Amino acid sequence: MVNYFVKINMGRHAEWRKIAKKQRRKRMRIIKAKERDKIFFTDWYIKQQELEEKLLLEQINKQNDEENEKWIQAEKIAIDQWKKLQEEKERLKQKRLEQEAKLKLEWELEQKKKQIEEEKIKAAQEELKRKQEIFMANLDLFLSGDSVEPPSELNVMHETRPDAELCPFFSKTACCRFGDQCSRNHQYPGISKVLLATNFYNHFGLSNANVNEYDTDIMLEFEDSDTYKEYKDFFFDVLSEFEKFGRITQFKVCNNYEKHLRGNAFIEFAELRCAVAAYRSLHTRWYGGRQLSLQFCTINSWKNAICGLQLRRRCPKGRACNFLHVFRNPNNLYNGYYTHEIVQEKDSTPRSSVRSWRWSESPEKDISNRTSSRRSESSDRPRRRSRHHEGNNKHYRRTSPRRSDRC
Incomplete structure (x- = not known):
């Protein structure tokens, strides 16, 4: 029974000591805080704080000035580059315009030249067609026997290497x-x-x-x-x-x-x-x-x-x-x-x-006309003699259809 009460008293004393130490630390912190506050509110401390703030402000202003100077230099460089780029674009634009004008002029000259060539070709084709018609007419006259001499266009000699x-x-x-x-x-x-x-x-x-x-x-x-x-x-x-x-x-x-x-x-x-x-x-x-x-x-x-x-x-x-x-x-x-x-x-x-x-x-072309005319011509020609009508031991003279009268 006695031991029980001793243990209870010992437990209460430990809790009391714990609370006492906590209170003691709190009082010490309050005392230190008051002493620190006394130092902070002195003129010397205030001056020190003002000096530090002034130095810090000066450093910040100096750093801002440096950054501002860098930004201004960068802006100048960017403006110079932009101006050069604009000048280059303007030069390229002017060059492109000149090139387009040159191409347009060349195209107009080419079209005019092409038109002249087409007119020449057309005139040459018409002249060739006219000569061809004359040539075919002379050739028909020659083939029909009305003309003794052949067309002059045919009495030529083509050479591959004349020299x-x-x-x-x-x-x-x-x-x-x-x-x-x-x-x-x-x-x-x-x-x-x-x-x-x-x-x-x-x-x-x-x-x-x-x-x-x-x-x-x-x-x-x-x-x-x-x-x-x-x-x-x-x-x-x-x-x-x-x-x-x-x-x-x-x-x-x-x-x-x-x-x-x-x-x-x-x-x-x-x-x-x-x-x-x-x-x-x-x-x-x-x-x-x-x-x-x-x-x-x-x-x-x-x-x-x-x-x-x-x-x-x-x-x-x-x-x-x-x-x-x-x-x-x-x-x-x-x-x-x-x-x-x-x-x-x-x-x-x-x-x-x-x-x-x-x-x-x-x-x-005109196959039907050719075949009909050929049949009419064959009907007018004498019939050929068959070898069966000639006999086996006799030679026969074969006559082939010719157009000597056309020549």
Whole structure:
């Protein structure tokens, strides 16, 4: 019981000591605060505070002045840069305006020049059209026989290199492996009796004869006899079409392997008028799905143009020769070298009297008029004699439709 009261008293004393210490600290803080307040309210302290505030204000003003000076300098720099930028913009604007004015002036000059050129071209086209009408009228008169001489526009000679020497191969064969890029001169006549159809005859055995190392077996199933058999059909089909315009004195087709000679067909007429009529009618026509390209050429001597060693099969270059290697025509027609040598012996193989399917009328106009006029002309011509009416052991003379009266 006694111990219990002792513990209670001891606990109360600890709380009392704690409260006493707290009160004591509070009194000490109050005393210090009063002493500090006495110091703060003295004249010396007030002066010190005023000095410190004055120094601080001076520092702030000085710092503000420095910042203000920096801002003013920066503003001056920015204003100078802005002025330079404005001056540069004004200079670029002025330059752009000058350039636009210059371009506008150039465009106006160009338009004026273009207009003058268009007027010149229009005048030239009208003059060319007028000359073309006169030329076509003179050409029609020449073809109809009313005029003896051909138009003067056709009696000209076109040269590729007038200052150079004549190309010997072109002068003889009217063909050159270099074409118009040859360093020597090529002379093209305006009109002549000889027509050249470049690469006219086309056959697999002829165009694929020069095999390369990868196609060594491509020609095993094709022989020269196959090529010649197709050539016979081609010969009779084409010859009958050309004979409609007049008498033919030479008909040669090349079997060379060279590209500039391969399949070239040379057709020489007896009269110049007939050659011009054939050129006008058959140029750009279609045959066998290919467009026919005709041009006038000059062959001074067939004997010099055709390879002399071909017939004896002794040409060292073979079909790669640059002289003409020609097919032997069926019925021994036009196989001579001279224009007056026309062999009249013919076998019993008739030519086709009807138009072949290979000839296409698609590039021509007025097909119905042409076909009707052709039928009326065929009705007026004498009928051909059939080989069955002649007998098996007799030779017959075949007459082909010709237009010599038109020439």
